Amino acid sequence: MRAIVCLRYGPPNVLQLKEVDKPTPKDDQILVRVFATTVTSGDVRQRKADPFLVRLIFGLFRPRKGILGSDLAGEVVAVGKEVRRFKPGDQVFGLGVRTYAEYTCLREKGPRALKPANMTFEEAAAIPxxxxxxxxxxxxxxxxxxxxxxxxxxxxxxxxxxxxxxxxxxxxxxxxxxxxxxxxxxxxxxxxxxxxxxxxxxxxxxxxxxxxxxxxxxxxxxxxxxxxxxxxxxxxxxxxxxxxxxxxxxxxxxxxGGIAKVKPEDMVFLKELVEAGKLKAVIDRRYPLEQIAEAHGYVEGGHKKGNVVITLA
Ligand SMILES: NC(=O)c1ccc[n+]([C@@H]2O[C@H](COP(=O)([O-])OP(=O)(O)OC[C@H]3O[C@@H](n4cnc5c(N)ncnc54)[C@H](OP(=O)(O)O)[C@@H]3O)[C@@H](O)[C@H]2O)c1
CATH class of the missing domain: 3.40.50.720 (NAD(P)-binding Rossmann-like Domain)
Structure with missing residues (x-):
């Protein structure tokens, strides 16, 4: 599968498009085909290891996960044998890990929910x-x-x-x-x-x-x-x-203060708010996956309006 790999901390060009192995879900995981993600201010901090604290969380010398990204909207393509909340074919959105890739494996119990019915994948990725x-x-x-x-x-x-x-x-x-x-x-x-x-x-x-x-x-x-x-x-x-x-x-x-804790029920709450017309996606720019370094450069400027979406489909 195609993924944006980040093997060291640094400027946007440390992000490289590569072919990597498609992951296999564990018993309590879902495999999601990612149709859209975003570049968040948090992704930029992670890529730059700024502040230094990032290294203590994500890896002292290099980003431990190798693939960044947290927002996602996509489709469940396989589930582990203990998974009950989702099934293949479900369209989902939420926060995850390694979302700068065509596929990612996520725990069933994490902050994900069915995608709002009235949003595209790009819009849904701009919510979590x-x-x-x-x-x-x-x-x-x-x-x-x-x-x-x-x-x-x-x-x-x-x-x-x-x-x-x-x-x-x-x-x-x-x-x-x-x-x-x-x-x-x-x-x-x-x-x-x-x-x-x-x-x-x-x-x-x-x-x-x-x-x-x-x-x-x-x-x-x-x-x-x-x-x-x-x-x-x-x-x-x-x-x-x-x-x-x-x-x-x-x-x-x-x-x-502190670090936001997001639960699956929060994503359900947001889905319902979107469907009730009370929450809409604000998208500043869209980039294809292969131009993610450019998107990082833009977000790093600190003046984006709302969200910057990356499309993978
Ligand atoms: N603690 C947590 O769990 C947690 C979770 C998520 C995010 N965060 C942090 O929250 C911060 C915001 O995240 P974000 O993703 O919303 O950032 P963002 O989208 O990158 O913020 C960019 C916006 O900030 C505005 N801005 C810049 N300087 C400003 C100023 N002096 N006064 C008012 N607005 C100003 C910009 O508007 P102008 O162009 O008009 O200046 C721009 O629209 C980040 O530092 C992030 O790391 C923390």
């Missing part, structure tokens, strides 16, 4: 990373209807999903982005948009929940903008490899 992670963080922050929610970094993968998710929970949403993305963020349902190049988001004691997706906000100013019992949630507060999210209370304000 941004929406599943943002769903986790918004829930950590205790999102509720009627709350004032600020999404800082509203135009990236996590941000575009967060705006839509927060609206679906019934929150009043303010999105912070640059001038070029104001219309996009409004079109996703934001009640208010703030252009970070012209206006300061920080207004004392305004928000019930601040969700921070890009590392450009001062923590203390963020805290000041929270109401007295508000929650500050950051996708960037990664203090250690601890899988458990950490939290502390600053006065009555709560702060959460």
């Amino acid at each position: 990373w941004g929406a599943a992670c943002s769903l986790y963080f918004l829930r950590r922050g205790g999102i509720r209807a009627g709350q004032k929610v600020l999404v800082y970094g509203a135009s990236g993968s996590l941000g575009t999903a967060a705006v839509q998710l927060a609206k679906s929970f019934g929150a009043e949403v303010t999105g912070v982005c640059s001038s070029a993305n104001l219309e996009l963020v409004k079109s996703l349902g934001a009640d208010k948009v703030i252009d970070y190049t012209k206006e300061d988001f920080a207004v004392p004691a305004t928000y019930d929940l601040i969700y921070h997706t890009v590392g450009k906000i001062s923590f203390s100013r963020g805290l000041k903008s929270l109401k007295e019992s508000g929650a500050y949630v950051s996708a960037l507060l990664l203090t250690s490899r601890l899988r458990r999210p950490w939290a502390w209370v600053a006065g009555r304000k709560k702060v959460f």
Whole structure:
């Protein structure tokens, strides 16, 4: 099968298209033919081993898995003998491993679900990373209807999903982005948009929940903008490899960070949200598998809108 192999950390050209053996599913695994994946900011961090912590997780000297990629949409082509949730022919989407390849083997119990019926494979691949992670963080922050929610970094993968998710929970949403993305963020349902190049988001004691997706906000100013019992949630507060999210209370304000944990039922929740018309895919660019290095270069620039999709079919 064709796969993009990454045998060392480095610039985009470390990603090489190769013929590799097709994997065989274990008893508790499904074999998925991947029709679409994405290049996420996380894939770029992994490829560059930036920050150094990446090496402790993914391999000290080289990426242990050899094939990167986490988002996927595709079709189950074989299942191990213990698998009950899926059968060959099922169209699925979710988070996985080694998705920069025509086929990948995934545990049945991981964060996958049937693909939303009203989406193409490309659209479905653009949902898991941004929406599943943002769903986790918004829930950590205790999102509720009627709350004032600020999404800082509203135009990236996590941000575009967060705006839509927060609206679906019934929150009043303010999105912070640059001038070029104001219309996009409004079109996703934001009640208010703030252009970070012209206006300061920080207004004392305004928000019930601040969700921070890009590392450009001062923590203390963020805290000041929270109401007295508000929650500050950051996708960037990664203090250690601890899988458990950490939290502390600053006065009555709560702060959460950590690594998003995504369960199969979260993917089912997102599928239903998509089918109800409350969550749509935001796709900036599409590239074929063989141009993945170019896609990495673009994502590394840090200004993509939503998601960058890779097509394999
Ligand atoms: N903890 C976890 O479990 C977890 C999970 C997933 C992701 N993450 C992290 O979350 C971060 C965001 O991920 P992502 O995939 O959403 O990133 P992304 O899609 O690459 O984010 C790009 C977006 O960030 C915006 N941006 C850049 N500078 C900005 C600024 N100063 N103010 C507001 N927006 C700005 C850009 O808009 P402009 O072009 O307008 O600047 C662009 O639209 C990454 O660092 C990732 O590693 C953490």
